[in-house]
Amino acid sequence: MKLDRRHFLAASGALAAGTAMAQASSPLPFFINTLNSPLLPPVKGKKRVVVAGGGWGGVSAAKHLMKNDPDLDVVMLERNPVFFSCPMSNKWLIDLVATDYLTHSYLKTAEQFGYTYIQTEVTGFERDRKRVLTAQGWLDYDYLVIGAGIRYNYEAWFGNDRRAAEYTKAHYPAAYIPNAEHFQLKRGIQEFKGGDLVMTLPPPPHRCPPSPYERACLIAAKIKKDKIKGRVIILDPKESPRPITDGFQEAFANLYKDQITYVPKAVIKEVDPFNKKIVTSAGDFKFDHSILMAPHQAGEMAWKAGAIGKDTEGKYTGWAAVDPIFLNLKDDPDTYVIGDAVGVVSPQFKFYPKAGHVANAHGRIVARYIADRAAGKSPKAVLPDNLCFMMVNIDPLQDIAVRFKYHIDEKGIIIQDQFDDNYRTEDMVNEDFGWAARMYGDMFG
Ligand SMILES: Cc1cc2nc3c(=O)[nH]c(=O)nc-3n(C[C@H](O)[C@H](O)[C@H](O)COP(=O)(O)OP(=O)(O)OC[C@H]3O[C@@H](n4cnc5c(N)ncnc54)[C@H](O)[C@@H]3O)c2cc1C
Structure with missing residues (x-):
């Protein structure tokens, strides 16, 4: 050439x-x-x-x-x-x-x-x-x-302790930035043999707000399919999943009753990646594996x-x-x-x-x-505008979705209208x- x-x-x-x-x-x-x-x-x-x-x-x-x-x-x-x-x-x-x-x-x-x-x-x-x-x-x-x-604000959890941040990134990556972390996370999921897999969600605003719940559903679907004795524990600082609240809650309750434990108002107070322990406002959690998502910034x-x-x-x-x-x-x-x-x-x-x-x-x-x-x-x-589809089921394949529209009002302010598609369908896939x-x-x- x-x-x-x-x-x-x-x-x-x-x-x-x-x-x-x-x-x-x-x-x-x-x-x-x-x-x-x-x-x-x-x-x-x-x-x-x-x-x-x-x-x-x-x-x-x-x-x-x-x-x-x-x-x-x-x-x-x-x-x-x-x-x-x-x-x-x-x-x-x-x-x-x-x-x-x-x-x-x-x-x-x-x-x-x-x-x-x-x-x-x-x-x-x-x-x-x-x-x-x-x-x-x-x-x-x-x-x-x-x-x-974005970047991960590990400083919010660990201050200047670079060792804790690097250890977290290497062992329990968030995989929210396009790089090798995704491969490390995938390996962790493939090798998960059971127990508690804890996901910490970042506080808003963060990258792709519904995607951590989609990730939890798909990991839970794999655990269910492979008959693994394990569960995904979602530690969410918010009061409920957002957006597509009903669609995700319905999936957690009806598809993954035994595979997902959703914990609302779980604001992170302390993360100890070495001893696999997380302290939150909703209680303390030990984990076997984890997806530790620190807060996001530009x-x-x-x-x-x-x-x-x-x-x-x-x-x-x-x-x-x-x-x-x-x-x-x-x-x-x-x-x-x-x-x-x-x-x-x-x-x-x-x-x-x-x-x-x-x-x-x-x-x-x-x-x-x-x-x-x-x-x-x-x-x-x-x-x-914005349009986001989230897969919540693999048997059969089913998605839910959210759409956003924007306009400028008479005062020059941008206004958002949000439409949740909570009812999961195969067509949406x-x-x-x-x-x-x-x-x-x-x-x-
Ligand atoms: C699991 C997951 C699921 C998602 N699902 C959806 C979805 O279904 N629908 C949807 O709309 N969005 C989704 N998103 C969100 C979407 O990925 C982001 O919103 C999007 O990537 C943002 O684009 P960006 O250009 O702002 O940032 P990025 O796409 O992250 O681009 C930033 C680029 O800058 C490069 N860069 C950074 N620093 C430097 C530097 N110093 N020198 C050179 N290059 C540098 C990076 O390598 C990167 O390529 C999802 C995200 C995740 C993590």
Whole structure:
């Protein structure tokens, strides 16, 4: 295969730390760039958009930027070599779908839509100079889109005790971030021989609010099918499952009476991963295996960009402070934050659901805003929607769902309407896979 500039950038990042400029000017196959040189110089006469993070938001933004304005120079920076989908991954945990159903090629997608993908670690931002720093050098931009995803706030549980945090991540991973944790969790579920498997749910807001309950149902379904003497104990800081409250409660009571114990108002007070013990406001729990989900915050890149808002007492909120409608940082019209990292957008419902569906829509929306601005036009407000299917039964396969719609009221406030589909059906499973096919098609097709 002949390597053009775009191919080489992606391939070189995947190999180690080579750069296109290095390749062009050096007799060596590639060399390590330094932080004091540009990773990729700007293309003359083109406006550059750097997309930091190639998750559900970033991949959507990169593709739709190119679709809206093929003259833009779009560069997507992502640390992982392939895209791994968290949506649908609960089904993968119990082998209902294969690994290649969840993974997609960044390289092929970038090539198909004409943007540049560089596999690299984003290490910082100099927004005053419109510059992104990476492990392989810096990039200047005209517009910046940050799709940072989330990070686990283990500090809320362990303070500065890194050993406890690392031990937890290694032995009892949450698998809520696309990386190797998913494989560790899957192994833990496959090797579960019985006893109590305790799941701690993060306090809201957190990534994909209904998905921990889906995960509990599918693990319980496997325990039931394999006739294992074990149960899943859900420690939920809330009063009841949310959203799709009735649908989940009905599944717990009628499908998994012997396999799921749901504990409401279980606010975490202490987690001891070494002695397998959890202290909560609803009692103390010992576990044989566990999925320990620490509280969520905006991902590291949003912190590095100085995008995190502060509350009235000057404390960090943990989430990016954006204009609720245009999604740019409140202090920077050329930097957009999309997806799960986004902070409060409405006094009515506070946060958009931290969902791939919303992140995908955000990517499309900011792509439109940026293309309009690059063409000298004023962008018109566009809001996302949200749609989320949750599998709760495998015999037969059945899903429940939740849908959200948004509009702006006469005071300029974003209003959310929520519709729960509590009644589980087999038809909804088809809709679930249809949804995933549409989403993957939109981002990679
Ligand atoms: C089990 C589970 C089930 C889910 N089910 C659904 C569902 O059914 N429907 C739904 O809509 N949503 C679902 N979600 C939620 C969905 O996965 C997230 O909402 C979505 O991934 C958010 O997109 P994002 O772009 O904001 O973040 P991400 O998709 O996490 O993307 C962030 C990207 O940034 C990269 N990155 C981070 N830091 C750096 C750095 N320093 N340098 C380079 N790259 C970096 C990461 O590698 C990642 O690829 C589910 C999530 C989980 C965990």
